[in-house]
Amino acid sequence: MMEKLRIALIGAGVIGEVHAKIIADHPLAALAAIVDIDPKTKRIAELYGVAHYRTQEELYQNEAVDAADICTPEETHITEAIKAANAKKHIFLEKPIAKTVADAKSIQEAAKINNVRLMIGHVLKFDPRYVALNEAVKSGQLGEISSIFVRRNCTQSMAKRLNGKVSFLYYLAVHDIEWMLDYVGSCPVKAYAQYSAKGNAAYHEKDTMFAVINFENGAIGCIETCWALPDNTPSGLMSAVNLVGTLGSAALENTNHCLTITLQDKILCPDILHWPLYNGAIHGDLREELNHFILATLGGKPYLVNTDNAIAAIGVVEGCLQSMETGHPVILGQ
Ligand SMILES: NC(=O)c1ccc[n+]([C@@H]2O[C@H](COP(=O)([O-])OP(=O)(O)OC[C@H]3O[C@@H](n4cnc5c(N)ncnc54)[C@H](O)[C@@H]3O)[C@@H](O)[C@H]2O)c1
Numbered sequence: 001m002m003e004k005l006r007i008a009l010i011g012a013g014v015i016g017e018v019h020a021k022i023i024a025d026h027p028l029a030a031l032a033a034i035v036d037i038d039p040k041t042k043r044i045a046e047l048y049g050v051a052h053y054r055t056q057e058e059l060y061q062n063e064a065v066d067a068a069d070i071c072t073p074e075e076t077h078i079t080e081a082i083k084a085a086n087a088k089k090h091i092f093l094e095k096p097i098a099k100t101v102a103d104a105k106s107i108q109e110a111a112k113i114n115n116v117r118l119m120i121g122h123v124l125k126f127d128p129r130y131v132a133l134n135e136a137v138k139s140g141q142l143g144e145i146s147s148i149f150v151r152r153n154c155t156q157s158m159a160k161r162l163n164g165k166v167s168f169l170y171y172l173a174v175h176d177i178e179w180m181l182d183y184v185g186s187c188p189v190k191a192y193a194q195y196s197a198k199g200n201a202a203y204h205e206k207d208t209m210f211a212v213i214n215f216e217n218g219a220i221g222c223i224e225t226c227w228a229l230p231d232n233t234p235s236g237l238m239s240a241v242n243l244v245g246t247l248g249s250a251a252l253e254n255t256n257h258c259l260t261i262t263l264q265d266k267i268l269c270p271d272i273l274h275w276p277l278y279n280g281a282i283h284g285d286l287r288e289e290l291n292h293f294i295l296a297t298l299g300g301k302p303y304l305v306n307t308d309n310a311i312a313a314i315g316v317v318e319g320c321l322q323s324m325e326t327g328h329p330v331i332l333g334q
Pocket of ligand 1: 014036037073076094171
């Protein structure tokens with residue numbers, strides 16, 4: 001029988017708590033411990049009967065661990081990922097890889113020098129709709145991509161919770177940008193982004209960004225990102241891709257997670273795609289993603305997420321942020 005992969009969870013917040021359950025339930029993984037600076041997260045360690053530490057240093061002094069699953073806030077990815085690499089642990093690192101291309105390259109280099117595996121948590125790489133669209137693109141059926149529009153719009157509650165700690169480009173848009181680069185398969189050369197900031201000004205954040213991205217091969221991309229939808233939006237999320245090629249087009253739409261439950265006083269569209277809980281377990285893209293990390297790490301197989309592409313997505317994020325700040329188009333890669 002195969003050895004289990006012993007994974008320590010670093011950061012047991014909103015998404016980390018979901019990771020903890022997936023790892024604890026996985027037949028080929030063991031949740032080794034939880035590391036979090038917030039003592040309130042001891043509750044999660046107790047739930048799974050594992051130790052709780054405040055730092056990775058304390059963790060590695062006390063536990064045998066094969067891999068670190070890093071779910072800490074975006075600005076800490078650079079330090080936490082490098083700590084794990086230097087401790088010779090394989091790394092699953094939630095998106096975005098880092099806040100800057102320079103930091104992202106340092107993480108990639110640290111993994112390489114320490115000879116550990118690195119997989120970035122681009123969960124939509126395990127979303128069957130986005131994967132099917134990619135297969136249609138890569139088969140050549142749609143011809144050469146001429147234009148691509150991506151949307152990820154969420155409720156204001158998310159902007160309120162994060163309260164200016166992170167831009168919606170790192171929290172939301174990076175998912176779509178990473179796929180956009182993959183679909184188009186050409187270097188992004190220019191970004192022109194504009195925004196509105198009305199309802200979310202109280203939460204130190206923008207409402208909506210529209211950005212136009214130009215690619216080296218002449219293709220054009222458009223990104224719509226928003227976290228100002230009313231909190232009673234039934235699914236909490238509106239996401240889409242509209243792609244036009246020289247031989248065909250494709251449309252991917254998610255406004256209700258394919259399920260609408262209408263009650264006397266409200267409409268519910270629960271998540272059944274990303275990390276739904278049913279039959280006592282987490283399912284969906286996130287479970288697929290962690291399952292892939294566990295199996296590919298144990299089996300020494302390549303990961304489906306390309307780190308260079310995750311880094312290139314941060315280049316576009318940085319360009320859009322700069323463009324929003326200056327009000328001018330930004331030449332990328334300079
Ligand atoms: N894949 C997805 O769809 C998805 C969804 C949500 C969040 N995320 C990503 O996951 C990461 C975490 O987001 P979140 O919303 O769960 O954040 P969160 O704020 O809810 O949780 C972060 C946790 O990390 C802890 N922490 C902070 N600094 C730490 C450190 N140095 N060492 C140990 N623990 C530390 C905090 O106490 C907190 O419990 C972010 O990178 C975010 O972009 C991805």
